[in-house]
Amino acid sequence: MRICASNPWFASLPALERRRLLAAARPLRCARGEMLFRYGDAVDMRSDSQGGFYVLLHGVLKASTLNVEGREAIFVVLQPGNWFGELSVLDGTPRTHDVTAMEDSHLLNVPPTAFAGLMQRPTFARAITMLLAGRVRALYGLVQASTLHSTQGRIAYRLGRLAHGDATQAQASQRSVTVSQEALSMMLGITRQTLSRELHALADAGLLRLRYGRIDILQPEHPLFGEST
Numbered sequence: 001m002r003i004c005a006s007n008p009w010f011a012s013l014p015a016l017e018r019r020r021l022l023a024a025a026r027p028l029r030c031a032r033g034e035m036l037f038r039y040g041d042a043v044d045m046r047s048d049s050q051g052g053f054y055v056l057l058h059g060v061l062k063a064s065t066l067n068v069e070g071r072e073a074i075f076v077v078l079q080p081g082n083w084f085g086e087l088s089v090l091d092g093t094p095r096t097h098d099v100t101a102m103e104d105s106h107l108l109n110v111p112p113t114a115f116a117g118l119m120q121r122p123t124f125a126r127a128i129t130m131l132l133a134g135r136v137r138a139l140y141g142l143v144q145a146s147t148l149h150s151t152q153g154r155i156a157y158r159l160g161r162l163a164h165g166d167a168t169q170a171q172a173s174q175r176s177v178t179v180s181q182e183a184l185s186m187m188l189g190i191t192r193q194t195l196s197r198e199l200h201a202l203a204d205a206g207l208l209r210l211r212y213g214r215i216d217i218l219q220p221e222h223p224l225f226g227e228s229t
Contacts, residue, residue, distance in 0.1 A: 003080050004022065010055075017118075030061070033100065033101065037051070039096065052085065052089050053109070054107050056081065057108060060079060061082075061101055063097050064098050072186050077162065086115075138161075156207070176216050
């Protein structure tokens with residue numbers, strides 16, 4: 001309950017809905033490098049054991065896809081407290097991306113049949129619509145950034161999202177983002193060389209401090225990081 005409550009969506013649920021949701025969940029482990037599910041995986045809507053709605057309790061996951069040349073694009077980084085996987089258990093369609101453990105991870109899984117039962121409760125159903133609305137809003141933000149911002153602006157905006165927990169988008173932002181330049185370049189669809197050049201430009205401007213496996217945001221209130229949007 002404590003870990004899940006770190007997520008604003010779960011924290012907004014009435015206490016009864018939180019208890020019902022967790023009571024329906026089953027524990028699950030995913031080793032580093034293991035795929036939780038793949039793009040195109042079918043979801044058995046009659047299942048009472050697997051393939052449903054998930055929450056990450058410990059570890060880090062990535063939601064990504066590969067193009068025909070095998071190049072990976074990372075959509076989002078999932079951190080403890082994040083709930084995900086609702087789309088396929090809502091409409092019964094195959095998974096739209098891969099989810100892979102970036103380190104050993106512990107999760108809870110709410111099976112499709114249990115999820116369907118929870119959706120019969122108006123309060124929970126409304127909460128799921130709010131979760132989806134947040135996903136759409138975040139998607140619009142990323143599309144706007146990729147369309148209207150410079151490469152440097154796109155990098156700063158993505159770092160701003162990561163500072164808020166990426167998929168979580170918590171109100172409070174962290175001053176330090178733990179992310180490798182390789183992973184960040186895959187999130188943005190740019191080369192490592194381009195990313196390195198622009199990160200150093202942002203560091204020279206006093207907006208960032210670059211550290212091994214970590215980036216400190218020195219001026220989180222700057223519009224480039226999305227705080228004004």
